[in-house]
Every structure is written in structure tokens, then in C-alpha cells.
């Protein structure tokens with residue numbers, strides 16, 4: 001088999017057994033990655049299992065491109081019941097690093113972790129051998145010391161995925177970390193590791209991955225992410241931060257750029273060198289991507305420039321060029337140039353003043369404890385800031401005066417929740433959605449914060465103190481909260497994507513749309529089949545990215561629709577077109593939806609009920625969406641997807657069209 | 673690491689002030705792809721050693737010692753370990769018996785010869801950088817490093 005390693009390991013922690021499943025049972029039909037995970041989960045799981053119960057199954061899969069040298073193929077994915085979704089639901093979490101490739105060198109395309117070990121263990125995989133080893137020397141270690149210890153135990157060159165104390169203590173937003181600080185964070189699968197008494201998985205592979213078309217791999221390396229192949233020196237930066245959060249840094253700070261995953265030809269992660277550590281005097285290096293920049297200062301929300309979502313043939317570029325500051329020069333001759341490149345300034349938020357060292361400590365604690373940074377920066381800390389200003393915290397004794405601008409408080413709070421110290425430690429370790437409900441949502445979640453102002457209208461923007469959106473996640477490019485400054489057609493699309501998901505989806509389905517389409521529907525987005533087609537396209541591409549595999553920061557390229565298919569064929573030799581990949585993505589999404597329906601009660605009322613209230617707060621332009629217009633949009637979307645309009649359940653003809661007649665029967669879909 | 677020897681032309685990592693290694697492992701990947709048509713840690717002729725904590729990575733490659741102790745120790749020299757007219761020691765794998773003496777003889781730590789002791793005897797071979805002998809563009813790792821942090825010195 002070209003591209004694939006050929007087998008998947010079923011690892012049962014309860015009885016400490018390993019069995020093999022041929023990958024060919026699932027591919028090429030389900031492509032790889034998330035597509036295969038969805039099929040396995042549908043086939044093997046049943047309703048009524050909790051995320052932290054031994055019955056939860058954590059599935060990890062690479063793609064056919066992983067370990068082949070096809071850029072971005074190093075990405076891989078976990079799926080399972082997410083403890084961080086609210087309510088608990090089936091979800092996924094992508095991860096980069098070297099670990100996926102190493103697993104394939106060991107001869108495995110993925111693994112399924114079942115059961116719960118009766119004592120603390122870690123799994124050691126060396127080629128065909130899979131062992132359950134005593135994790136006593138590792139338990140309690142922070143993330144980097146744990147990775148180091150595993151190298152000491154098994155030699156240089158092993159690749160590990162580990163959890164920190166947050167995962168051990170079943171913090172619901174605990175992450176799993178691998179090299180270059182890559183994490184699977186969004187779904188809280190670190191807590192699933194912890195619940196299974198599993199501290200780490202360490203891999204050494206000595207075998208081969210054989211791709212089909214090496215010349216094509218070289219072509220892809222040249223074309224994907226072009227222009228590139230030039231030196232990337234360390235830079236001394238005088239300031240840090242952006243959009244009103246700039247901090248002058250005394251003596252400057254040193255920035256490098258590193259790649260996230262095996263074989264990638266980009267280097268979009270920022271390496272911040274010689275930063276303040278939360279643990280001892282030694283200076284440390286840390287990786288920053290995306291949300292991390294707000295740890296250092298958050299007085300103003302992220303700005304938005306339409307080119308981030310809307311593209312023309314003359315102006316489109318990869319997000320991975322952004323953090324390495326290698327964007328191509330815009331084409332000013334584009335008739336849409338000024339509309340595409342005029343930034344919309346973010347709201348003034350007044351959460352915390354810039355503080356370089358405190359930000360670094362916050363980042364380091366998230367990295368070492370293994371907590372989802374997103375939740376800490378965008379949700380816990382913003383809530384503490386807003387709730388304090390609204391006088392909501394007077395009755396809550398955290399053992400220290402709440403002050404998000406104080407490094408001592410940040411340390412205290414993150415310690416408290418990671419180790420579940422005291423009454424509030426345990427409450428907040430359950431994640432913000434659950435903590436807020438425990439405290440009383442009306443007061444602690446829904447109270448309006450009166451310190452946020454739109455820079456577009458000058459008006460106060462009344463959003464609540466808890467930046468919660470659907471499914472127990474916080475706003476992300478959704479017109480409110482964090483990265484709020486996207487216009488209404490944009491947040492209508494991203495909210496529809498979130499509605500159909502079980503977690504924040506903007507990490508893998510960043511909304512991309514041709515500007516010409518946007519012009520068609522911008523005045524009435526909720527009645528536009530074109531907008532719905534764009535949403536379906538981005539959702540399908542997200543599925544494809546996590547299955548082929550490739551990266552959200554390089555895909556999709558709207559003007560190179562065959563890219564992912566070309567990657568797949570180069571790896572496997574299996575002819576594939578963009579249309580065929582789309583079909584596989586539709587199948588994978590149907591399985592995902594079927595799982596949500598069968599095991600988690602998903603239906604139209606549930607998902608509309610989850611998303612609609614999140615759009616009732618004003619966006620920076622004062623806009624909201626009405627009940628009727630939103631439901632009209634949902635009708636159009638369900639029709640496009642082939643779901644029953646009333647229930648949201650895929651119809652039998654839809655399921656049968658994608659070879660899922662068995663799923664239709666299991667869901668009780670009527671024959672028609 | 674100074675061994676007090678003299679070296680022939682070899683692949684070396686540039687200092688981070690010129691270009692910081694992105695830690696992508698593309699050099700290893702490209703190396704085994706051009707030599708063997710596969711990607712494999714057992715077949716790469718140069719190695720990226722990753723530092724988990726600093727996330728600054730080091731690339732190790734054969735420095736082509738002009739006195740080639742690896743060549744000298746090979747019991748199959750001329751069949752396995754060979755020398756080009758300008759003194760580049762390279763391994764003809766078809767003649768290699770996988771004894772590992774070249775790996776032992778390498779003066780560097782870590783040794784610059786890739787030798788996987790745990791590999792089955794029948795397929796166990798030593799592998800080292802041959803500067804992509806006969807490749808008109810020169811070493812493929814240098815050509816394809818996305819950040820141009822590899823050079824021939």
C-alpha cells in the first residue's frame with residue numbers, strides 16, 4: 001500500500017492487550033484521519049457513555065500523506081467523546097508535530113485506545129511492539145520534563161504525546177502535547193488520557209513510508225506555500241503585540257519561526273526566545289500561534305481585514321504566511337483591493353494592560369500544565385476581568401484578590417484550577433461552561449459587561465461577562481467576544497458552521513469565500529443558497545484537511561481546488577479528484593452527524609437552540625440576527641445537506657446516496 | 673565539535689542569525705526520498721536532533737574527514753565503503769554486510785553514520801551522507817531546506 005502504513009492498533013488498557021485492524025478495512029473509502037475515526041466511532045460506540053468513563057474510546061489517526069514529505073501531511077487527529085464540549089459530545093482535535101510520522105514509521109496508521117488501566121501507565125510503541133509501562137516515574141511531571149524523561153528512558157529521537165497535571169487531574173480542557181509545543185487542545189482529550197490512567201504515548205519507528213509519486217511530491221513542495229525557500233533568521237523585535245495591545249519590550253525580544261509538523265515547508269509558529277518562565281529562573285523558549293498573542297495584553301480585540309475571509313484570484317494568500325510575516329505584496333490593481341484590505345478595528349475591551357513577563361508566565365503555565373490556552377486567555381481570564389469590574393466576584397473567595405493584571409494572581413488561579421485546590425479550583429477545573437452554571441449562569445454568565453466599545457460606531461457593545469457560544473466553547477470569529485470584528489455575512493457563515501459542529505470549528509474551517517460570491521449575498525445572507533454552498537464547501541474542506549491530512553493554514557486554496565486530491569494521489573497512487581474527495585467528506589460529515597443524533601440527541605431544536613442565543617448580542621456594528629431569518633437559513637442549509645427540515649436528521653435517500661444505508665436503518669429513517 | 677581533523681566539503685547548518693532551522697525534518701525526508709524512494713528514519717543520511725525544551729534543533733551530517741576512519745575500518749572496503757577520486761567516503765549498500773564497524777569508528781558524537789542496530793540482519797545496512805553523488809543539483813537537503821539553513825562548506 002502506498003502512503004498508508006497498513007494497520008491500526010486497538011489498544012485495550014483494561015486488559016492490556018493489542019490487536020490489529022487492517023487499514024484497508026476503512027480506506028480508501030474513508031480516506032484516512034477523521035474520515036476513518038468517524039467510521040470506527042459509528043461502528044463501535046453506543047449511546048450513554050461519558051467522556052471520562054472507561055467506555056470512551058479515543059481514536060487517533062494519521063493520513064495517507066503523513067510521513068511522506070508532502071507539506072502539512074504531518075498533521076493528525078484525535079476523536080472521541082469530548083469532556084470539554086457542553087454537553088459532552090463526540091468531537092475531534094487536530095495535532096501537528098512529528099508523532100504521526102513516527103507512528104507510521106513504526107508501521108501503524110493510527111490507534112484506538114479503549115478501557116482504563118488499573119494503574120498509571122504509559123504506552124511505548126517500538127515498531128510492531130506495543131508495551132504498557134509503569135508511569136510512576138512520570139506521574140505529576142510537567143509537560144516538558146515528562147517529554148525529557150521519556151527521552152532519557154527510551155533514547156533520543158523518540159516522539160511522545162504527553163499530558164501534564166491538568167490532564168492527570170481531569171481538567172476538562174486539558175491538552176495532549178507533542179514536539180514544538182503542538183497540542184490537541186480543543187476537545188479536552190488530555191482529561192480522557194488522565195481518566196484512563198494514561199500519562200503518555202512514546203513512539204520509535206524504524207520502518208519506511210513509501211509514497212507513490214516522488215516527483216509529484218517535489219512539485220507539491222514547490223507549489224504549496226510558494227513563494228518560499230529563503231532564509232528565516234532570528235529577528236530582534238522592539239515591540240510585541242498588535243492592534244492596540246503593543247508593548248515596547250526593553251532590549252527587544254528574539255523571534256524565530258518554526259514548523260509545526262513533519263515535512264511542512266512552512267514555519268508559521270513563532271518561537272519566542274529567552275522568555276520568562278513560571279517555573280524557576282531559567283529563561284525559556286515558547287511557541288506562539290494565533291491566540292497566544294493576547295496573553296500579553298488584551299485591551300483591544302483583534303482587527304479584521306476582509307481578505308482574511310474573502311478572496312479574489314488576484315489577492316489570496318495563505319494564513320501560514322501571516323505569523324512568519326511573509327505575506328506576498330497585495331495586488332493593488334485588483335478592482336476590489338480597497339474593500340479587501342481595509343481593516344476593521346477591533347472593539348476596545350479593557351481586559352488587561354500589556355505585560356510581557358506576565359503574558360509569558362501565563363503561556364508557560366498553559367504549556368507545562370497542559371491546558372488549552374484558548375480557554376485560559378479568551379475565557380477564564382476575560383471572565384475574571386469583566387466579572388471583577390462588574391462587582392460579581394465580591395462573594396467568591398479565591399484565596400487571593402482577583403487581579404488579572406497581577407502575575408501572582410495568574411499563577412495562583414492557574415495553580416488552583418489545575419490542581420483542583422479548594423472549592424473553586426474544582427469548580428473551574430470543570431471548564432468555564434460548567435463552572436458558570438454551577439455558580440449561577442444568570443448572574444455569573446449573563447451579566448452584561450459595560451466596558452466594551454466598538455471602534456466602528458463608538459457605541460458601547462453589551463456582551464455578557466462570560467464569552468460563551470455554543471457547545472461549551474467561547475466565541476471565535478463569530479461577531480462577538482474574541483475575534484468579534486467580522487461583518488454579519490461572515491459571522492452568519494461561521495455561526496452556521498458552529499451550529500453543525502460539537503465544538504469550536506474555526507480552527508479547521510476558517511471561513512474562506514470568493515469575494516464575488518460575498519458581493520451577491522452580503523445584503524441578505526440568511527436567504528442565500530450561495531452562502532450555504534460556501535459553508536458546505538468550507539465544512540467539507542475541513543473534513544478533507546483532517547482526513548488527507550493537511551493543514552488549515554494552507555487549505556483550502558480557492559484557486560487551486562484540486563490541491564488536496566493531488567496530495568492524496570501523490571501519497572497513495574489512488575486516482576482522486578476534488579469532487580471525489582468532496583463526496584468522501586459528505587460521507588464523513590454524515591457519519592459525524594449520525595453519531596451526534598444517535599448518541600447525543602442532536603436535532604434541529606437542539607442545535608438552533610444552542611446557536612441562536614449567541615447571536616442576540618450586538619456585533620461591533622450593532623447587528624444581530626432574527627429568529628425567522630436564522631431559521632430560513634437553517635432550512636436552506638438542511639435542504640442543501642439532504643436533512644429532514646423538521647428534525648435535522650439526514651434522510652434515507654441522502655444516506656443511501658453515500659453508501660450509508662446501514663446508518664439510515666440504525667437512525668430509523670423512513671424509506672421514501 | 674572540533675576533532676582536530678580536516679574535512680572535505682560537507683553539509684553544515686548555518687547559524688540562526690542567518691537562518692533558524694525550522695525543525696521540519698524536510699532534509700531527512702528529502703534525503704531518504706532521493707536515495708531510496710521512501711521516507712524513513714533508518715534511511716536518512718543526516719539527522720535532525722530535536723531539542724524538546726528549547727525547540728532549536730541541530731542538524732548532524734557527515735563532515736567527510738579527509739582521513740576517513742570509517743572507510744579504514746570497513747572490512748568490505750572497496751565493495752561496501754568506497755572513496756570517490758576526491759576522497760568522499762560513501763557506502764555502496766549492495767556490498768554492506770551491516771557489521772557497524774564504520775559507525776563505531778566515526779569520530780563524532782552522535783556518529784554521523786546511520787546504523788540501526790535493531791534492524792533485521794538481512795536488511796541491516798549502514799548509511800551515510802554521500803553528498804548526493806552524481807546529482808547535478810548537489811545535495812538535495814541543501815536544495816530543499818525551506819529556510820535555506822543548510823549549506824555546503
Ligand code: SF4
Nearest residue numbers: 693694696697699817
Ligand atoms: S530542512 Fe532545513 S529547516 Fe527543516 S529540519 Fe532540515 S535543516 Fe531544519
Ligand code: SF4
Nearest residue numbers: 746768769772774798
Ligand atoms: S556497516 Fe557496511 S559500510 Fe559500515 S563497516 Fe560494515 S560493511 Fe562497511
